[in-house]
Amino acid sequence: xxxxxxxxxxxxxxxSSAAAGTTAPRxxxxxxxxxxxxxxxxxxxxxxxxxxxxxxxxxxxxDEPGLDTLYYHINHAKFAVGDFELAYRMHxxxxxxxxxxxxxxxxxxVRNEAxxxxxxxxxxxxxxxxxxxxxxxxxxxVPPQVREDLGFLRAQxxxxxGRFAKAANILRDLQDAESLEGFSTYNLGIAxxxxxxxxxxxxxxxxxxxxxxxxxxxxAIKDKSNLVLGSKLLKEKNFEGAKQVLDRVHLKGPFxxxxxxxxxxxxxxxxxxxxxxxxxxxxxxxxxxxASVQEAMLAVPYxxxxxxxxxxxxxxxxxxxxxxxxxxxxxxxxxxxxxxGYFLRALAREELKQDANWVVKLRKLPQTPETYYLLELxxxxxxxxxxKNYLDLEELRKKLENWEGDLDAFxxxxxQRRAYYQPLLPAIDREFRRLDSQMRLRLEQRNRIEQRxxxxxxxxxxxxxxTSKERIISENIAQLEQKLTADxxxxxxxxxxxxxxxxxxxxxxxxxxxxRRFTEAHKHLRDLNQVVDRLKKQYAAFVRTRQAATQSYEGxxxxxxxxxFLIREAxxxxxxxxARQGHMLxxxxxxxxxxxxxxxxxxxxxxxxxxxxxxxRATRAQTQDKVSQ
Amino acid sequence: xxxxxxxxxxxxxxxxxxxxxxxxxxxxxxxxxxxEQVQEIKSDVLGIAAELNQLEEKLLYPSNTQVAIxxxxxxxxxxxxxxxxxxxxxxxxxxxxxxxxxxxxxQKGGVQRIYTGNxxxxxxxxxxxxxxxxxxxxxxxxxKSFKVNKDVGPKIVEISLAAQSITFKDR
Numbered sequence: 001x002x003x004x005x006x007x008x009x010x011x012x013x014x015x016s017s018a019a020a021g022t023t024a025p026r027x028x029x030x031x032x033x034x035x036x037x038x039x040x041x042x043x044x045x046x047x048x049x050x051x052x053x054x055x056x057x058x059x060x061x062x063d064e065p066g067l068d069t070l071y072y073h074i075n076h077a078k079f080a081v082g083d084f085e086l087a088y089r090m091h092x093x094x095x096x097x098x099x100x101x102x103x104x105x106x107x108x109x110v111r112n113e114a115x116x117x118x119x120x121x122x123x124x125x126x127x128x129x130x131x132x133x134x135x136x137x138x139x140x141x142v143p144p145q146v147r148e149d150l151g152f153l154r155a156q157x158x159x160x161x162g163r164f165a166k167a168a169n170i171l172r173d174l175q176d177a178e179s180l181e182g183f184s185t186y187n188l189g190i191a192x193x194x195x196x197x198x199x200x201x202x203x204x205x206x207x208x209x210x211x212x213x214x215x216x217x218x219x220a221i222k223d224k225s226n227l228v229l230g231s232k233l234l235k236e237k238n239f240e241g242a243k244q245v246l247d248r249v250h251l252k253g254p255f256x257x258x259x260x261x262x263x264x265x266x267x268x269x270x271x272x273x274x275x276x277x278x279x280x281x282x283x284x285x286x287x288x289x290x291a292s293v294q295e296a297m298l299a300v301p302y303x304x305x306x307x308x309x310x311x312x313x314x315x316x317x318x319x320x321x322x323x324x325x326x327x328x329x330x331x332x333x334x335x336x337x338x339x340x341g342y343f344l345r346a347l348a349r350e351e352l353k354q355d356a357n358w359v360v361k362l363r364k365l366p367q368t369p370e371t372y373y374l375l376e377l378x379x380x381x382x383x384x385x386x387x388k389n390y391l392d393l394e395e396l397r398k399k400l401e402n403w404e405g406d407l408d409a410f411x412x413x414x415x416q417r418r419a420y421y422q423p424l425l426p427a428i429d430r431e432f433r434r435l436d437s438q439m440r441l442r443l444e445q446r447n448r449i450e451q452r453x454x455x456x457x458x459x460x461x462x463x464x465x466x467t468s469k470e471r472i473i474s475e476n477i478a479q480l481e482q483k484l485t486a487d488x489x490x491x492x493x494x495x496x497x498x499x500x501x502x503x504x505x506x507x508x509x510x511x512x513x514x515x516r517r518f519t520e521a522h523k524h525l526r527d528l529n530q531v532v533d534r535l536k537k538q539y540a541a542f543v544r545t546r547q548a549a550t551q552s553y554e555g556x557x558x559x560x561x562x563x564x565f566l567i568r569e570a571x572x573x574x575x576x577x578x579a580r581q582g583h584m585l586x587x588x589x590x591x592x593x594x595x596x597x598x599x600x601x602x603x604x605x606x607x608x609x610x611x612x613x614x615x616x617r618a619t620r621a622q623t624q625d626k627v628s629q
Numbered sequence: 630x631x632x633x634x635x636x637x638x639x640x641x642x643x644x645x646x647x648x649x650x651x652x653x654x655x656x657x658x659x660x661x662x663x664x665e666q667v668q669e670i671k672s673d674v675l676g677i678a679a680e681l682n683q684l685e686e687k688l689l690y691p692s693n694t695q696v697a698i699x700x701x702x703x704x705x706x707x708x709x710x711x712x713x714x715x716x717x718x719x720x721x722x723x724x725x726x727x728x729x730x731x732x733x734x735x736q737k738g739g740v741q742r743i744y745t746g747n748x749x750x751x752x753x754x755x756x757x758x759x760x761x762x763x764x765x766x767x768x769x770x771x772x773k774s775f776k777v778n779k780d781v782g783p784k785i786v787e788i789s790l791a792a793q794s795i796t797f798k799d800r
Contacts, residue, residue, distance in 0.1 A: 024738020031699045031787055031800060034740030041734035046671075050678035057679055069800075090668045382660050389667045396674050403681060410688055541750070544781070548691055559684055566677050573670050580663060587654045 022080040030069040045088035128160035148177040164195035182221035205229040223255040239266040257292035273303040289372035310618035317611035331597040334369035377592040417553040465517040694747035695783040702735045708763040708792035716756040753777045763792040
């Protein structure tokens with residue numbers, strides 16, 4: 001029985017992770033793309049799509065996207081986002097993204113893989129005509145990893161469009177595909193049966209039913225094939241053939257209960273009630289909530305009755321009646337628990353995401369419904385999709401709630417930054433302006449010096465390189481000359497000669513040291529350049545920091561207000577959809593439990609009738625025995 | 630009794646096929662309609678997430694101070710990674726214990742952003758501590774130090790891990 005639950009839960013939870021086919025690039029250039037893949041490989045589709053969306057928005061917003069590292073993976077990323085959306089069951093958006101890839105300039109294999117995924121979306125969404133149109137657009141090379149899956153999908157699409165002969169042809173070519181072992185043969189059998197090739201179809205179902213494998217899924221399809229073929233033979237009253245096929249079903253497999261029940265009926269219809277008791281007696285010891293087990297609880301006393309063991313039959317009908325009563329009560333309590341919201345609360349528990357078998361354990365929680373009765377329903381496509389939607393909505397609700405908290409924190413940070421920077425900035429700006437004007441002045445001086453030195457390369461000007469001391473001496477000499485000749489008198493010859501000698505010494509020094517001084521001036525200019533470079537860097541760093549200070553608290557109000565509005569709107573919508581989706585799940589579950597309760601109520605009537613009849617016959621037989629004695 | 634028997638046989642064939650007992654209460658159209666609305670709200674919320682990601686980056690990690698540290702596994706590595714600790718300038722900034730799913734995602738080529746923060750421009754010390762276990766071997770602890778040079782733009786660093794080594798890639 002446990003295997004049945006495992007299979008169902010595998011079916012429920014494996015589908016989403018199997019959906020994505022994106023692989024990591026051989027050489028990853030963009031780490032943020034790698035981060036989106038990290039989330040995708042864990043099946044965390046929301047974060048994978050959100051990260052990749054952010055990265056793509058930023059990439060498209062760049063002036064030169066060709067310089068961005070995502071540029072190397074852009075086709076891959078566009079394809080991946082569609083693939084992740086598909087895995088997140090956003091079929092409409094994924095369809096658009098993948099269509100964009102198909103119509104873009106991409107490699108043949110990438111394009112064909114995208115069409116394959118698009119076709120799969122249409123097929124999953126019950127749009128077989130669109131799916132057919134999509135697969136017919138595949139031309140040229142197909143990536144090896146999807147080749148067999150594509151063939152199988154093509155066949156399924158043809159079957160869904162009623163073109164069984166074409167589907168059968170494709171499936172014939174897939175008979176050696178190891179990954180499809182059992183599934184290709186079973187589907188070929190069904191396609192042939194639908195195409196009117198009854199004999200050949202049965203042969204393939206029979207072949208599927210004889211597959212030797214240790215793979216759980218192959219064994220499951222093998223059992224299913226035997227059950228389908230066995231039931232078909234049973235309906236056609238080929239009881240011997242039905243028994244042989246049904247007895248091939250694995251005794252611990254998910255279809256074993258139904259096959260044991262059918263096998264018993266195959267014997268019973270041939271009048272072999274003793275033989276019928278073998279599978280039925282095994283069946284009645286199994287989980288009482290199973291529909292086949294419950295049916296067997298009536299079938300066993302029925303067989304004893306046919307074998308004239310009326311007293312035993314009467315006792316067994318009594319046992320069945322008691323158990324049915326317990327189950328009816330259990331179902332009533334389960335329906336009540338669902339209506340009171342315990343089912344949904346249990347489904348939304350975190351454990352469900354951590355442990356696939358948790359659905360089975362759900363029944364152990366107080367006030368939760370009897371999940372054994374719901375397993376078949378829970379394995380159905382509609383329930384799975386609805387449940388996944390419910391869980392996704394619950395996840396969205398939590399995210400939106402957290403984001404509102406994040407926005408509060410952002411606003412607090414902004415306020416703290418404003419409170420810190422605003423009083424400081426005016427004084428800083430004033431000081432900066434003062435330093436800025438000083439700096440500009442010095443830079444202008446430096447530029448003038450540079451220009452002068454350049455000009456001196458062409459026209460040497462030793463006087464420009466006179467030291468300050470020499471300039472002072474020169475000024476003093478000029479003043480002395482002026483003073484001595486101020487009243488128009490001529491300078492005394494002795495003094496004139498001395499002054500000329502002094503000026504001569506001065507000029508001698510300036511002219512003879514010109515080359516050395518000129519070289520030194522260049523060296524000093526180079527040193528100055530280094531200082532100026534450092535200064536410019538500090539200046540740029542200050543401007544950036546100053547800008548960042550303002551940007552750290554200004555310009556967010558509108559964005560945050562908008563985000564708040566969007567989050568509030570989304571929360572309202574999510575709450576509404578969560579309620580509707582939850583109600584839908586509850587309705588499905590209550591409906592299923594009610595159907596099972598009604599069935600059990602019918603069984604109760606039959607058991608009562610059987611018990612009365614058996615007691616009656618047992619009493620009559622006893623009386624006859626006494627009379628004959 | 631025979632009437633009941635016939636009913637049971639029909640029951641078996643019904644069991645072989647899938648039930649749609651809830652069909653009366655919940656129609657396929659209702660399921661489809663609700664599913665489309667769920668897809669729409671998912672799209673809206675993803676749009677909000679993308680905008681919030683950008684807002685968060687701009688507000689909390691401006692490009693002139695931003696540093697992002699990524700962890701990846703070297704190609705073909707199969708060792709069991711237990712934990713990674715990152716220290717920047719002697720201060721522990723990130724510590725992560727890996728689940729099986731996370732390890733599998735790294736082995737498939739995914740890259741984990743283990744830390745995003747802010748640092749000044751200039752040189753910084755980065756220390757990486759790794760605890761793991763190679764297949765069939767004993768637990769190991771690896772430590773390695775690197776220098777991170779922060780410039781004007783965002784700093785992106787990749788730490789590539791192997792059973793025997795820790796490689797630093799300046800991006």
